[in-house]
Amino acid sequence: MCKGLATLPATCLKSAKDIKHKISFLLQKPEPQAADQKQMKEKSTTAAAKRVPNTAEVEKWKESFSHVLNSEVGRTVFTSFLKSEFSEENMDFWMACEDYTKTAPTKLATRAKQIYQKYIGADALNEVNLDAATREKTRQNVENACPSCFDDAQKMIYTLMEKDSYRRFLKSKLIQDLCQQQSNAAQEKKEKRSCDMADSSQVLAGGA
Numbered sequence: 001m002c003k004g005l006a007t008l009p010a011t012c013l014k015s016a017k018d019i020k021h022k023i024s025f026l027l028q029k030p031e032p033q034a035a036d037q038k039q040m041k042e043k044s045t046t047a048a049a050k051r052v053p054n055t056a057e058v059e060k061w062k063e064s065f066s067h068v069l070n071s072e073v074g075r076t077v078f079t080s081f082l083k084s085e086f087s088e089e090n091m092d093f094w095m096a097c098e099d100y101t102k103t104a105p106t107k108l109a110t111r112a113k114q115i116y117q118k119y120i121g122a123d124a125l126n127e128v129n130l131d132a133a134t135r136e137k138t139r140q141n142v143e144n145a146c147p148s149c150f151d152d153a154q155k156m157i158y159t160l161m162e163k164d165s166y167r168r169f170l171k172s173k174l175i176q177d178l179c180q181q182q183s184n185a186a187q188e189k190k191e192k193r194s195c196d197m198a199d200s201s202q203v204l205a206g207g208a
Helices: 010-028 032-050 055-063 065-069 072-084 089-100 105-119 132-143 151-171 173-207
Strands: none
Touching (some): 055 072, 065 072, 065 151, 072 173, 089 151, 105 132, 132 151, 151 173
16 A cells, blocks of 8 residues: 555545445446336336236227227237237337337437337348338438337338238137137136035025
């Protein structure tokens, strides 16, 4: 230890070490807001994936495609179906557009480029099916990013899913299995209620 530090009181040295440790910890710690948001989103998605939809929810999904997208569990189940058809990029893009509209103004340009490169641009890793005119218009919009720059592309993918994938989804084994599960659960519940009522009757008869 150099002479200058050696002449300092022990309490000062301890404080200096504590400050150094805290600075090192802060430099390594991820941005709390971003980390918290990511964890919350992952927990929410996991919970939705584990929860079995009830009969009322499945019946709602059959009424319209919008009911599917407005339900977190509905989006999870529908995405599972899209994965079986190797077209989950459509839902991923639609969700990315939804999240994009909530992006802070200072981050719009960066986020817009990321979405464009991932789903729309040449050699996009998860390219979605857009016509040439919409693709070009979106490219121009991204150059001057604003909250609505993906609106046309998002509407086109929404319509594609609604007119194509959604119709097959309603006829899929996935939906049939869910309906069957609910039917079985309802039957078991009914039978249990009947057994409980029978047991109660026997108890009352025995006590009479």
